[in-house]
Amino acid sequence: MRDRRAQNGRSLVVCLLGLVTLLTGCKVGPNYQRPDTLAPPDYKEARTAETGAAGAVLPPMNPAGGTWTPASPSDGMLRGKWWEVYQDPQLNALEEQIAPENQNLRAALEAYLSARGQVRVARADFYPTLSVTPAVNRTQVSSHRPLITNSTKTGYSDFQLEGQASWEPDLWGRVRRNVEAAHESAQASAADLANLGLSLHAELALDYFELRGLDSDARLLAKAVSDYQHQLDLNQELVKGGLATEVVVAQALTQLETTRAHLVDVNEARSEYEHAIATLINKEARDVSLAPAPLDLALPKIPLGVPSQLIERRPDIAAAERRAAAANAQIGIAISAFYPNVVLGGGGGFESTNAGTLIQGPSALWSLGAQATELLFDAGKRHAITDQARHNYEAQASTYRASVLGAFNEVEDRLSDLRVLNEESTAEQRAVAAAQHSLDLSNQRYKGGATSYLEVLIADSTLLTNQRTSTDLVTRQFVASVGLVRALGGGWDTTQMPH
Incomplete structure (x- = not known):
């Protein structure tokens, strides 16, 4: 009899396991497909021949009726430490301090690690829960209870060593969809981390080039102060010799002190950028002191790639796409609630x-x-709940498509900036040359007594203004090139997301 009961128990277990094996292949809810997006065949601004001279390396145009795509990996792609393209050792050293020091990046890293932990939490539901309950009891019952006899024992011990197992098989795919949602949310968190890192590195590069641009401006102003001081001294000697009036000295002094005030203002702005850099690398302002270094670098060529690659290279696009995938998994989780819960114990x-x-x-x-x-x-x-999950997916899919469109347009904006700034810089260089020639002529006329010192002051001021404008345009070109790198996703791509 006991053997028959044991055989029946084994048969029941085999039947249950067979049923579970048959049903666990089922997974309700829609399987994820990346939302459709339409990538343009090339960048509009890349069709302009001048763009190549404005700091961007262009890929070949698509052949007629073809879909040219460079091989991967491609030498025309940005690498991980994209800032090294500027070949500035001081910038490289500062950029290397962001990852270990920046607290915002550390917070994003912890958020990603938390999301990764949630994947392990979801996967735990695949397995049964096991428990053991050893127990020892000593019981003493009343000797005066009803129907007790002298031979009845009133005290006894009870020793137990028991274990329990409980398992909810994933018949409808609820656990698998939960794991999908957690995994894709963790990937989105990893992309958020990469996007924050890209933003921080780009912000530091922007602040650095703005600072160096101010150093270039300060160099111009310091030279002008020296020249104006020399002119003031010369005019004071002319007044002593009776060859000029005090008006000339007052004009020269006004020009000198105005330029000195501009120099003070530039140095103040430089300090603020230095403090911003200190914040990015998590240091106190007093601990960061960058020696003046005018922006005399050559503007690097930024490799563009083709627009379709942008979807794989922008971490914010990847994060939006992964959140759409997670939202899709939530639909399956909601649908699984319509089916019975089966628990084996x-x-x-x-x-x-x-x-x-x-x-x-x-x-x-x-x-x-x-x-x-x-x-x-x-x-x-x-x-x-199911309708809510479907609408949430559609919202995430729309966010993803908007991110893609915004990314394409952002690249176009930065390419346009570089093209326009290149044209403006070329024109401004001609203006500087013309202003220098005008100043030389005014000096000759003043020395020959053919004009007043006011003409020299105006020519001098015009030259300095154009020189400062030219310097500012160089700075803006570097800033735009960093913006282009950021718009292209830096040196990141989706293969760097955890799997």
Whole structure:
């Protein structure tokens, strides 16, 4: 009889496992497909021949009727440490301090690690839960209870060593969809981390080039102060010799002090950029002191690639796409609520009134069972949750498409900036040359007595203004090139996301 019961128990287990194996291949809800986006065949601004001279390396144009794509990996792509393209050792040293020091980046890293932990939490539901409950009890009952006799024992011991197992098989894919959602959310968090890193590195490069541009401006102003001081001294000597009036000295002094004031203002602005750099590398302002270094670098050529690559290279696009995938998995989770929950359970162990006979065959006990629960009425709650999940997916998909479109347009903006700034810089260089020639002529006329010193002042001021404008345009070109790198996604791509 006992053997028959054991055989029946084994048959029940085999049947249950066979049923579970048959059903666990089912996974309700839509399988994810990346939302459709339309990438242009090339960048509009890249069609302008001058763009190549404005700091961007262009790929070949698509052949007629073709879909040219460079091989991967491509030498025309930005690398991980994209700032090294500027070949500035001081910039490189500062950029290397962001990852270990910046607290915002550390917070994003911890958020990613937390999301990765959630994946392990979701995966744990694939497995049964096991528990063990050893127990020892000593019981003393009343000697005066009803129907007791003198031979009845009023005290006894109970030794138990039992274990329980409970498992909810993933019949409808709820656990698998949960793992999908957690995994894709973790990937989105990793892309957020990469995007923040890109933003911080780009911000530091922007601040650095703005600072060096101010150093170039300060160099111009310092030279002008020296020249104006020399002119003031010369005019004071002319006044002493009766060859000029005090008006000339007052004009020269006004020009000198105005330029000195501009120099003070430039140095103040430089200090603020230095403090901003200190904040980015998590240091106190007093601990960061950058020696003046005018911006005499050559503007590097930024490799563009083709627009379709932008979807893989922008971490913010990747984050939006991964959130759409996670939202899609939530639809399956919501749909699984329409199906019954099945729980398999069992337990076994030993029980005896004597510790010496606890681990013996006659002391054994066991049980197996299964339970199914189906919700019959919830006033439309599950339908509402499913509709909510579908709408949330559509919202995330629209956000992804908007991110892609915004990325294409941002690249176009930065390419346009570089093209226009290149044209403006070329024109401004001609203006500087013309202003220098005008100043030389005015000096000759003044020395020959053919004009007043006011003409010299105006020519001098015009030259300095054009020189400062030319310097500012160089700075803006570097800033725009950093903006282009950022718009292209830096040296990151989706292969760097955790799998």
